[in-house]
Amino acid sequence: MGTIRTLLSPRILSIRNKSDINLLRILVFGLLGIAFWGGLFGISYRLLIYFQSIEELGDILAWKLLSMVLIICFALLIFSSLLTALSKLYLSKDLQLVHSMPISSYKIFTARWIETALDSSWMIIVYTLPVLIAYGIVYSAGAADFIYGLLVMGAALVLLSLLASLLSAIAVMMAVMAIPPGRIKTIFVFLGLLLFILLYFAFRLIRPERLVDPEAFSTVMIYLKLLETPSSPFLPTTWAFNAIRAVLTKTLGASLLNGGLLLFSTGVAIFVAIIIADVVYFKGVSKSQTARQPLRKPKDDGFYRPGRSILPRPVAAYLAKECKTFFRDQTQWSQIFLILALIVIYLYNFKVLPLERAPIKTVYLQNLLSFLNMGLAALVLTAITARFAFPAVSIEGEAFWIVRSSPISLKSFLWIKFFIYLIPLLILTELLIVATNLLLAVTPFMMALSLATILFVVPAVVSLGIGLGAAFPDFNSENPAQSVTSFGGLIFMFISAGYIMAVVVIEAGPVYRVFMAGVLGNGLRATDWLWIFVSFGSILLLTAAAIFYPMKYGHDRLARAS
Amino acid sequence: MIELKNLTKRYGRTVAVDRLSLSVAKGIIFGFIGPNGAGKTTTIKMMGGLIAPDSGRVEINGINMGRFPEKAKQIIGFIPDRPYLYEKLTGMEFLKFTADLYGVDQESFSDTAHAMLERFSLLDWKNELIEAYSHGMKQRLIMAAAILHDPTVIIVDEPMVGLDPAGIRMVKKLFQKLAAEGVSFFISTHTLSIAQDLCDRIGIIHNGRLIATGTLDDLKIQANASEDDLEAVFLKITQEEQLGAQYSQISKD
Incomplete structure (x- = not known):
């Protein structure tokens, strides 16, 4: 653990030694961040209060929304972790220095994974919290209840983040064995954008404006019935969702079971990731250092031949x-x-x-x-x-x-x-x-x-x-x-x-x-x-x-x- | 011809270069040596027009860098210590890019560029992306680009870093040939053997001030040293300067 702390120390010291602190910059970003956070909380709270006013359907909608929030949050965590893990593990400028030191590659991996987990998830956690706090306020009976609920929700979110960063790190280590890291980054960004576009078009094609049309209302009711269908029991988001719902509806047994599942799977993932890192991480780093040659040689397209351009x-x-x-x-x-x-x-x-x-x-x-x-x-x-x-x-x-x-x-x-x-x-x-x-x-x-x-x-x-x-x-x-x-x-x-x-x-x-x-x-x-x-x-x-x-x-x- | 007059540059409270004055005549290779943090790179950057001095001036062939930077830069070949280049261009494309910025004759460009690439052993790599070049190859490409427009003054920061022995030998010969043709060189280096072998005159900078200048023999007399080795002369001069500085500090206290 001492080595890993040492490996993380340059990052901590760099932040501590940072001299160019711009107060105006901090103020502008801080205010914007707080406004956005407050907005998310306000919208979530209003929405949950509105759901509460709908008989029978209110709770179904609220839980479905929570389930969707957790799935989106987990998807974002995975995407963000993939890019961060790739940069931290294979593209950082200090890799040669670190790998020249007498340290096992799994320790280097562990230090880099900790950085990945922090960098890729802090913002997602910060901006998911207002939604969860709104749930805590709406569904808690008192202050103690609220604090306990918040602790469980926070822990579930942190475990989801750790799991996402571990799964991403494992995926990246495997992918680098087959494809150079620079290319993988492009592929990931491309896939991420493609996913966003597909989601957008899927949403547009549903034509949400029809929901305000009374003629289409019967279809909406059928759709809402489908909302009660449970999610896959093998998904970490299902465990997180079940744990949070159980704690908010005061069913301690289910809360402990699902929280335990999340905690256990994260522990197993840490163990598996370190074993894989011990076997393949250095091989991947070595591969990435020797895969700098472009796959396609640039063509002499005559762009630079004299006397062609009319421009200065x-x-x-x-x-x-x-x-x-x-x-x-x-x-x-x-x-x-x-x-x-x-x-x-x-x-x-x-x-x-x-x-x-x-x-x-x-x-x-x-x-x-x-x-x-x-x-x-x-x-x-x-x-x-x-x-x-x-x-x-x-x-x-x-x-x-x-x-x-x-x-x-x-x-x-x-x-x-x-x-x-x-x-x-x-x-x-x-x-x-x-x-x-x-x-x-x-x-x-x-x-x-x-x-x-x-x-x-x-x-x-x-x-x-x-x-x-x-x-x-x-x-x-x-x-x-x-x-x-x-x-x-x-x-x-x-x-x-x-x-x-x-x-x-x-x-x-x-x-x-x-x-x-x-x-x-x-x-x-x-x-x-x-x-x-x-x-x-x-x-x-x-x-x-x-x-x-x-x-x-x-x-x-x-x-x-x- | 290079002339530095009372050149001063501060970074906050630190005086990086302190009222530096010197001149380098036509066809002279001037070596600029000093310990780490002495102010060599800051001086070089002011001479190349990369940073502006707080006071004093740089004149290249009588052209004031502060007042006419483009005109002065037109006759300078600048070679930095770290070979950062446009990685997505090929070697040949980078030379063409440089030629266009410096207004090198378009008709003769192709022949000149090929000759340069051949001289620097880069001809086989001319159509490869620069990102595939080694450190030494990038350094050689920068050198080729720096002399492409026939500069009359060449400013070099650590010329031999990253070069193999054959490259070092080739560069030394090239510099001597160009100096013989009238090109003035200002070379900053830590490698004292290179300064000793290559330079006609040497300046020693310490704590931002020029503490000694002249030929190796002049420096030996100044240091009261009997050795023919620049390293011994350099150490003696800088240590004496350091001791002098410490003594005056103690006297002040």
Whole structure:
């Protein structure tokens, strides 16, 4: 145990020695976290109170919800643990150092597993707790009852997390024997996204809006009857669920039996994982060190032959570098899949809009939706920009010295990055707007307005992405695409969303006036024209500020930081 | 020609480089040695335009790095101590990328790049991704990229790290050949034998200050040492400096 504690000590000491504590960052993240936690608790509590008011069905619904929460929680734990275990066990930078020490590989595995279990589960546990606390409050008789229930629920959650991390670690150790770790990561991310998309479409195809339709109510009752079907007795989530339900309904025997099952299986899993680690872990590490050769040799596609590009040479050089780096890095492929999924979901939602059954006049509704769609498409753009343009500076990584020592100024470098990302994002967003407007069959005025607005919004959002990405770079990250979840990424999301909302709000008044004038056949008055001029003038100024200021801010901070 | 004038850089309260002034004439190989944490890499980074000094200036062929960084960098070949590169490009693609940034003639690029790759024994690897290169191969690729645009000043941080004996010999010969053609070198190293074999002049930095500079003979006189070995001279000068610093600290207390 002493060796394992020593192996974990660098992590603990690094946290303790951390000097760059940013209070503002802690405050922003802390407040957001608390708000989200409180929201989850509030919703869960209200829902359970509502269920309590439904005779007969109330408890069935509450228990089914708990069972679903535990299954989703366990699935998330497994997915998160798979990726974390892979990184901790096979992709960490300190692996060579640790394996060169006179320590048994099973001890290294145990230390890494403890880190995996903590890293992959703390957030899921923290955000499942409010749901369980709500159950505790609703189903407990008194304070002592509540505390006892909470302890059992917390223990069940921790055991589920440990079990998930052990099963994932075992799966990863087995998988690495057959496939290189880098490739497995891509496969896991891809499968995870695929699962999410399938779940989404399954949910959409059920068409939950039908539940409010009285004609479909009999089917719903049949469905609710099916809810009483018990889950598989071999699933850890069933044991956790049974233990929690038993403790909340005061059946001590069942609570002890199911809790014991969970505890025993976790103990067995620890034992099995350590035995497997002793046999295969080092072999896998060794394999992963020698599997660096790419499976497919890059083709000489002539991209770099002289005299071909019409772009200035540094721009062409960065464009080619960016494209090749992106397409040759398999970990980035999941990004493309994510975007495609986002676009398909977005377009599908417009396709299934029941406009003809709406109580509002269709022409008015179509154009209202088209107007709101500008904002929504811009928010989709923000999400894509956050994944691509925001990490564009961080993606240079430790090779950033090449940029700094080259005869290209930092300012030019940032503007080159800006244009590299602007063109594809502009085309993508304009296509998205055209497609959705065609699905909505909007007026030519709304089509032109949407296209023109997006023409202004895209450069501003891309500039915010590049500029703030430069202001908050992370050159040491193993996966810079994840920098979107950093403090800088969050700031980008907030400012970008704020800018988009401002544009939509400023445009709303004059657009409504113009649209109604067209519908009613009235002309525009002088005051209307003045309003239009002031509104669109303000948008131009706001957009110009959103394009130039972030770039300058990013440049200044990056220059100071380096 | 390299000129450093009163170059100073602080990291918080620590003075990494303290009013450093020196000059390296055309065609001279200048070795920059010093203990760990003496300020060598900080100096190199300021010279390469990677970080800005707090005060003082760097001039490359009379061009002020602070005022005209792009112009100054255009005539520098910079070789860092750690070979971080774009791992998903091939060796040839990286050379082309560098050539485009430095504006190397497009027509002659292919021949020049092939000659470079051949010189650095990388021709067979030109279409392999850099991620498949060994540490030494990456170091050689960086060197090839650094001299691709015919720089008049080459700044090198630990030139021989990761190179095999044949590579070290080749690099030494190359540096001497380029120096003979008029290229100035500023080489920071811990390997004193390399400084002794390769450098025309040597500067010793300690606690951010330049404490000795000159040829090996000049340094021997300064250290009052009889040995021909740079290591002995270096140790004597730095230890004396350390003792002097401790003495003045005690006197102050």
